[in-house]
Amino acid sequence: MELLFTLLNVVMATVSVSGGNATCSLQGESAFSQLSKDGDIIVGGIFSFHGSSEIPDMSYIVKPPPLKCKSLNFRAFQYSQTLIYAIEEINNSSSLLPGVSLGYRIYDSCSSTAIGVRMAMALVNGNENSDLDEPCSKPAQVQAIIGETYSSVSMAIASTIGPFSISIISHYATCECLSDKKKYPSFLRTVPSDYHQTKALAEMVKHFGWTWVGAIRRDDDYGNNGMAAFTEAAEQIGICLEYSLPFFKTYSQEKVLRIIEQIKSSTSRVIVGFLDNWDLESLLHVFHEHNITGYQWVGSEAWIFDTELATMDVYNILQGAIGLAIPKTTVTGLKDFIFDIHPLKSVGSAAFIELWEALFQCTFIKLNESENTSVCTGEEKLSKVENTFTDMSLMPIFSNVYKGVYAVAHTLHDLLGCTQTCPTKKQPDPLTFLEHLKKVHFKTKDGEEVFFDENGDPPAKYEIINWHTNQEHQHEFVTVGLYDSSFPPHDRLAVNMDSIVWAQNSKQVPRSVCSESCPPGTRKAVQKGKPICCFDCIPCAEGEISNTTDSIKCDQCNQDYWSNTHRDECVKKEIEFLSYEETMGILLTVVSIAGAFMTVSITTIFFRYKNTPIVRANNSELSFLLLFSLTLCFLCSLTFIGQPSEWSCMLRHTAFGITFVLCISCVLGKTIVVLMAFRATLPGSNAMKWFGPPQQRLSVLAFTLIQVLICILWLTISPPFPFKNLKRYKERIILECHIGSNVGFWAVLGYIGLLALLCFALAFLARKLPDNFNEAKFITFSMLIFCAVWITFIPAYISSPGKFTVAVEIFAILASSFGLLFCIFLPKCYIIILKPEKNTKKQMMAKVPAK
DSSP: OHHHHHHHHHHHSEEEEETTEEEEEOOOOOTTEEEEEOOSEEEEEEEOSEEEEEOOOOOSSSOOOOOEEEEEOHHHHHHHHHHHHHHHHHHTOSSSSTTOOEEEEEEEOTTOHHHHHHHHHHHHHOOOOOOTTSBOOOOOOOSEEEOOSSHHHHHHHHHHHGGGTOEEEESSOOOGGGGOTTTOTTEEESSOOHHHHHHHHHHHHHHTTOOEEEEEEESSHHHHHHHHHHHHHHHHTTOEEEEEEEEOTTOOHHHHHHHHHHHHTOOOOEEEEEOOHHHHHHHHHHHHHTTOOOOEEEEOTTTTTOHHHHHHOTTOTTTTOEEEEOOOOOOTTHHHHHHTOOTTTSSSHHHHHHHHHHHHTEESSOOOTTOOOEEOOSOOOGGGOOSTTTOOTTHHHHHHHHHHHHHHHHHHHHHTTOSSSOSOOOOOOHHHHHHHHTTOEEEOTTSOEEEOOTTSOOOOEEEEEEEEEOTTSOEEEEEEEEEETTSOGGGSEEEOGGGOOBGGGBSSOOOOOSSOOOOTTEEEEEOTTSOTTSEEEEEOOTTEEOOSTTOSSOEEOOTTEEEOTTSSSEEEOEEEOOOSSSHHHHHHHHHHHHHHHHHHHHHHHHHHTTTSHHHHTTOHHHHHHHHHHHHHHHHHGGGGSSSOOHHHHHHHHHHHHHHHHHHHHHHHHHHHHHHHHHHHTSTTOOHHHHSSHHHHHHHHHHHHHHHHHHHHHHHHHSOOEEEEEOSSOSSEEEEEEEOSOHHHHHHHHHHHHHHHHHHHHHHHHTTTOSOTTOHHHHHHHHHHHHHHHHHHHHHHHHHOOTHHHHHHHHHHHHHHHHHHHHHHHHHHHIIIIIOGGGOSHHHHHOOOOOO
16 A cells, blocks of 8 residues: 555656656655755765654545654664764865765655655655746756665665666665665665675574574565575574564564464574564563563674663563674764754754654643643753663664765765865766775775675674673673674684573573484484484494584495494404414414324334334335325414415415325325235236336326426416405404415315325225235225315315314314324334334234135
């Protein structure tokens, strides 16, 4: 309705062209013009002198009656006085715009978007009353407009007069959307954009450890755009909004109750308020009615530094509030100028008479004698009044107005080519002026640097303000930190935590999280259907760790490392191999050396009694060669103990293969000798001629060389190598020797098995030959043990874990070696040592019947 009323007035305020002469046909009034002064160049101003306006009923038949503004706003008068003070100071300056006087024309927008647009059009096109047929006198066009306070009104004004390239400099409109130069090409401001404020608020919330917050925003462009930017910035750093509720002071009771119920049912303890002081004032009463206290408030610069709001918070609902404020500054002489106003002498006295009457609760004209209202004299002292108008706490905002006026003056000074005086007073072209205004760079008399970036915004600096409650139960604003967007990201925010007082006068930082932090050793798993800030803590799996709090994933340990018990550190895996230092390694070493020692002892005995029949039987050379090979077999088991290396891996399998073939070749030779010897006793047989000592040596050499050839091919093509087995155990590394070529490994074992089976078969055939001391029986038994050990070895080797695999292999070598040693040589030693009377040729040649 309000916008429709304004459009109707604009339609009626037409300019018609008749006979080449432009004629004014303005059908409005200048009721909204509050303050003005003529000058060579005019600076416009639009401020909300009133908080609202009454929209009259319209019949659309007659001219609508004028709007009536109400709810006087003292702050707007302070802003307007700052503009006037800056212009008066510039006009009295001999160094800035010498010879050029600046004038001003200031309008009241009544906090209305529609009225604000109309006032902007009046400043651009002129708002002069003239007869219908009288030619328009002059455009009364302003060079720039200072204002408006609210983002929504500023957006509407900037959109409307943007095509005219008239510069607009706002002192308080912070909406990030106004930085869009495509939509608002002529808009600049001396207050930082919400782009920086929202990032600063998000970083501050994160700094205090709050990841689960609620939000209430003003239901207009400022609140909605600001909250959207805050939400985006918050989500990027892991902060979630439990709710984001719109609010406006004109909301119905039903809407307000829904907001209250949602806050009551929430679990977050922090409320981010993107509101202005008027909205928050309304909320304070509602919060008190529903006993909603103890919440930690985080405020934007629109209300965190407002003394009037702090005074109204008698229930301490905002106690401990923390937020961002424009840094404290001062404008020298401004306070005295504001306090020196006089209602009857001031320009635009009608506006100041209204202000004076509101300040002192008096009236200049007493219409009714029965009224209790006192009569204003005009001599009342502002210094004796404590209210919003005399409160200088918003000096940083006054400074923004002051800097805006000086930006205009410095731009004009450069464009007019002023030195000792200005050669011309002609108003520059609006577009040219705008382009130069964007590049202006100067310092105020108080040392503040003023310039605009490519978006028409100033650098963003904020003080972090905390509400403390003094002994008189009044709120005080205490600076507890700083934020500077020009610093590196990690240095932008600086907070003195010890100076902060939190909600309910607590010194303990409030907790506001949906889920408690996940400790190291766990990871976050988002709860289904909930924001990312609501999660469960899942322990890391084996082999994975997380060493930070609130880790979103578990990291896999390197293959040589494993997770510890708490899953917060990768520790080096235990390396396992059969060592000489451990009990099993020591035991096997002792047994191996004992076997070698026994073999050497038996060799010594045989060497001492080498000329006795029992030693000379069946070729003593083969016996000594067999004892030598058995010594090597016992000793080769030692190569399987200790940390695997390239040489040990190649040596252990090849030495094992060759020495065992040498053993079996000797045993096979002895078995063949037994068979040949028996056949030689048969009439007409000359079998021994074909298998005498030379043939026996040659057969042993031939059988052994075949194994040597197999080993050489194995080592040449794909030799064994040290290998880290990471698959058998997750938490341990098994150091073992990889066989390299499977064909080579099984060829070595297969050849040994083939010779062993052949030897067993021949010995089995000769076991019942009628000799008193038939060696074939002992060879048969030794081969039976040998084959049994190695057949059992295969499944035991495959199923044994880790170092026990090597232990099984050593055990098989030792067992089969002891089997050969005991079965073949112990009976002979028994005869040599204990039964020497049987160690005769007669006893050896005696025939015993076969059973």
